[in-house]
Amino acid sequence: MDSYDYVIVGAGVNGTSIATSLASHGFRVAVLDRSADGFVAPDGASHDLNKIVRADYTDANFCTLAKEAIARWRSSPVLRQFYHEVGVLFRSSASGDVWGNEGSAEEYVHKGIKHAALESDAHLEVFPAQEKERAYKLKNDTQVDEILGKARELKGDGFKGMGRVQTGYFNPRAGWAEANNATRALLGHAIKLGVTVYPDSSVDSFVYEAGEVVGVKTADGRVVRGDNVVLAAGAWTQELLTTLLPGVGEGWMTRPSAQCVAVVRLTREEAMQLGDTPVVINFATGFYQFEPTPTASPDEWHMKIAIHSNGYLHPAPQSSCSGTFPAFSCTDSTEQDAFGMAACSMPANQLEIMLEELRQTWPHLAQRERLVCTRVCWYSDTLDENWIIDSLANHPARPKGTDKVWVVSGDSGHAFKFLPIIGDVFLAAKRLLPNTRQLDLTRFTFNHHARTHADKNAGRAVQSADSNRAHSTPLANARARL
Known part of the structure; x- marks a missing residue:
């Protein structure tokens, strides 16, 4: 024993x-x-393919922890190869609201920039070489174009109107990790x-x-x-x-919840055009996306997209391990039905919503025939x-x-x-x-x-x-x- x-x-x-x-x-x-x-x-x-890594929390505990975590992502001999500090671009979209929040979009941007730049946590930030710029507000489309680089030629309307019809900010000291x-x-x-x-x-x-x-x-x-x-x-x-x-x-103080993501296919040439672009979060809708990632085939690349909604808050994940990650299936059920559901399912229009969001950023990729797979990502919520x-x-x-x-x-x-x-x-x-x-x-x-x-x-x-x-x-x- x-x-x-x-x-x-x-x-x-x-x-x-x-x-x-x-x-x-x-x-x-x-x-x-x-x-x-x-x-x-x-x-x-x-x-999972990738997860967002950022430190601009409004909560002091997590802000402190995230800055030290990012320093370790940068410096760890084991983990640094899996961390990609391409930055995170936050945009409000034309609606100007904050999804799930009682504040305004401008307040969200102000708080994000403020907490990303807290000097009290500065000693926790370790940089491999040159120190990167702190988070800053996006006031015009020229700033967005500079961030997108060569990919700006492919951008959709969702990247436009910064400082006029929408607001946002960019945090260069963030990115994503290969989960x-x-x-x-x-x-x-x-x-x-x-x-x-x-x-x-x-x-x-x-x-x-x-x-x-x-x-x-x-x-x-x-x-x-x-x-x-x-x-x-x-x-x-x-x-x-x-x-x-x-x-x-x-009464264990935590319950499972499910969010659904999708993966779309790109050619190598398309992926090269979008390489090193930042993670993009639409904080008015909960949609987010990553840069393309390689697969086992040199000619095929994948991009993960997702949208956080109320969704299925309390389904029951299966205890058995099938050997594959769970896909979602479409259903006509509404969010009100979600509390007791155990199926890996989501409203039938959810994929279309995600593709429409992608159309706002990279319109040439928002095609159903590019879909590689969908999956359920299980959370343990408090x-x-x-x-x-x-x-x-x-x-x-x-x-x-x-x-x-x-x-x-x-x-x-x-x-x-x-x-x-x-x-x-x-x-x-x-x-x-x-x-x-x-x-x-x-x-x-x-x-x-x-x-x-x-x-x-x-x-x-x-x-x-x-x-x-x-x-x-x-x-x-x-x-x-x-």
């Missing part, structure tokens, strides 16, 4: 980062995952540090000794013992906790977008014997950029490292999340981690998950 200092369930962004940090400090670590090879499962959110490649590389590095990975390992029960959890048991009967257990199951957290503690209930990093014993239900069981979840769709640093945050929360960043770690506790739910139930507004609001009605919870 194998035994470790830490047994981690889940090989996504949280589990991989924590395993790496623990191993680098000399702990014996095991990672269990449902996937065939033990690395991030194909239906996990980290198993799946980076996660796999970091876990590979952790293995070199001594981490043991258990593939095909669906955990279905705790192992108890003298009333205390001392490990986990897989569906096929294997037992892995650990002095500490870390549950880092992402969108599967609620299901896993309900399985492990069936008599406790389902009410205010703060994560959960806490001992399960601190949950309001006070499950017995769980003092050394930790839950790390509640990514809320904005955790991946922190891959280089989440592990250290866990160590700080567990008091294995000093809280040198002066983070408010209480924001990641079950007590904090219990209070936010109490506020919501009382009809009070809940301040989210990115200046949006979570309201008392499910359909109003349009949170910024970038």
Whole structure:
């Protein structure tokens, strides 16, 4: 029977980062995952082409963390090859509203620039060579053309009218990361540090000794013992906790949600024309897009596009691992039906909405025949977008014997950029490292999340981690998950 200092369930962004940090400090670590090879499962959110990396949060905790995370993306021998600092361009579109936000577009731009340029965090920013310009407001189309470079000849109307019919800003100190490649590389590095990975390992029960959890048991009967257990199951957290503690209930402070993305095909020549263009976010609609990325074929490149809507907030991701990432299917159901749905589906017009958004930026790519695939990206949402990093014993239900069981979840769709640093945050929360960043770690506790739910139930507004609001009605919870 194998035994470790830490047994981690889940090989996504949280589990991989924590395993790496623990191993680098000399702990014996095991990672269990449902996937065939033990690395991030194909239906996990980290198993993706790319994720946005930016630091212009309005929340002090995440702003500080993101700036240090970006410094590590730039400097890490393991991760730097997967980080592309092409900048992020934020645009409001002609509507001038902010999706899911109570403020104006101008306020959004002002806050974004302000927090990207905070001098108090300047010491955290490490640059490989020449320091890049700070975020700045876009006042005219000439600035946009300079950012787009040679691609400006292909731009659509969505890039036009800056300072006249729309507003926006550009943050050069941001970009995107190769999600799946980076996660796999970091876990590979952790293995070199001594981490043991258990593939095909669906955990279905705790192992108890003298009333205390001392490990986990897989569906096929294997037992892995650990002095500490870390549950880092992402969108599967609620299901896993309900399985492990069936008599406790389902008030786990996090629930799964699904957003859908699409991938379109480009030729190599087309990709070269759009190379090094920034990530583009339309903060009035939630649409975002990336620059083209290469595939195994030198003649075919892919571009990921997505749009964040209320969508299907609480579907149930499948516990089995099929070996492929989940596609979405079209349905005539409305958002009001979403709460109880378990299907990987979305409104039939969602793909058309995404293509119309793409037509506003790169009109020559907005063709249905270019569609390569669609996929569901699962999130583990909390009410205010703060994560959960806490001992399960601190949950309001006070499950017995769980003092050394930790839950790390509640990514809320904005955790991946922190891959280089989440592990250290866990160590700080567990008091294995000093809280040198002066983070408010209480924001990641079950007590904090219990209070936010109490506020919501009382009809009070809940301040989210990115200046949006979570309201008392499910359909109003349009949170910024970038």
